[in-house]
Amino acid sequence: MKKILQVQNLTKEFKGFKLDNISLSMEKGYIMGFIGPNGAGKSTTIKLIMNLLRKDAGEILVFGKDNIRHEKEIKNRIGFVYDENYYYEELTPLQMKRVFAPLYKNWDDNAFTNYMRRFELPLNKQIKDLSKGMKMKYSLAIALSHNADLLIMDEPTSGLDPIVRRELLDILTSVSREEDKGVFFSTHITSDLDRVADFITFINEGKVVFSSAKDDILENYCLVKGANGLIGEEEKKNFIGIRENRFGFEGLAMDRKNIRKMLGESIVIEKPTLDDIMLYFARRNQDA
């Protein structure tokens, strides 16, 4: 399979924050969720990919090509949606389109018109008068109207209501499944990704915790619940994290068979959500 995004040992240091040796890669036609708590380095990574920040070390290949040396060619094939509206609020969607369209080699005006109609977006209202959801959909319409092969989204769902979020996810799945586009999607709302994502890259405090197929991740980890007396210091070593309350404990662990053997039949073992996994990993790092 052809890799459309490869990040190798990417490092970038700011005052008080370091993106440390990030590596990940994805293929076309798949959706990769890029998750992590706020401040984990998701936006920094995306900005480095888009060459908005300059890396200290490492390599970024998009469509197999260096993202700086082939910047223009690459950006012709990337559609982007950012969490804030970075468009000119004083312009109308139509005016903004007239500015953007000539910049893209493969601009498809029919596609744009169709998306504008499908999203029920006004052409002649100032962008600042659109709702947050409409602004996101407008960004998406632009991102999908120039035959991009890779969609890069930085927290596109933040601040949106569940209906619009669902709508966005539907579109992303259909473009990735039908048109073979790759979708790289950062979010701290992981429930968006529990179902549709193919791969998950989880970063925390500037480091990659894991980057692999979502199914493997969800199968490898399990959520264990049981009575407080069951776990002592020795048992706790088998957990990534544990939360105890007066009536019992809940923890994230890896090998469910082993856990079952160790703790017996009285415990409840459940499938974790990405949120559970993220939470326990983030807590572990805080404690350490």
Place this chain on the structure above:
Amino acid sequence: MNIIISNSSEEPIYEQIVRQIKNHIMRGELNAGDLLPSIRVLAKELQISVITTKRAYDELEREGYLETVPGKGSYVAAQNKQLLREMRYRIVEEKLAEAVDAAKSIELGKDELLNMLNILYEEE
């Protein structure tokens, strides 16, 4: 063909797909030579990962239920009648084993169990 995915089930999603497609084949709702939706279409429709659907199809192929023709798609494999029968036979066996286990757990005797079976068998 219906496939119902439960997110809250303990059963992994790919296994849910495998089980349901097998059932469709065994019940004769899917016949040899029928074209199945592509893994991408299935993933899109069910709103799940492509990797999950691919894994399900791989599993079905390995067990001989599906045949994949590159560039064309996945078809229901021609099932040997003998094989199909054997398969169903095995299911009966499995279910009976479960029944025996359940009976043993409440110390139900063999005669009583056979009796129960007789009644159930006649009922249908």
Place this chain on the structure above:
Amino acid sequence: MLSLMLKDIYLLKRTMAFSALYLVFMLFVFSSLDSAAGVFTFCMVAITHMLMVSSCALDEKNKSDVILNSLPLSRQVIVGARYLMVIIYMLFAVAVYGLGTWVIGMLNMIPNLYYITLDGLIGAFLASSVITSIYLPFYFRLGYIKSRIYYFILFFGLFFGINLLASKVITDSTILSRTGLFLAKQNDTVVGIITAGAAIAMLAISYGISLRLYKKREF
């Protein structure tokens, strides 16, 4: 490049209309002063800069550096478009001034109206270029908000400087008169070419500096 220029025109439509009104107002103000000849230079510099700064301010407000640099656009083009737009603003200022004086002259509303001459045009072009060339590198290095501080210092510095220079010219005009004499010996075309050439060279150097600074920017 043209796209970015189109964007500025969309954004500045209102500011442009406003600057036309401003120009008429200035014509009236200056007509009551003795130095009517300065009105053209002043208006052109003022309009060019009002438009340039408004455009920079809107870009900053919309955080558009992030968008512009995510598009298939090189930083050369982003910087270049700004400089080209300044030339468009100058042309706009000239056109509006020409039109304004023509209409006012027809209506005979102001007694000592200063019409555009080639000398005046070149002088105004030079003055606008100087301020642009100094301002834009600051803008590309620091962004609009921070660049404003430098801008004010420079802008006022220049204006007081010009005043000082002007008063010097009136009282003791050795330096300028010598330059003036040199220029006076040449014919108008040569003077025009030298001045315009200087202005263009300045813009070109400024573009080079801006680009170098902008290439180092992070967003």
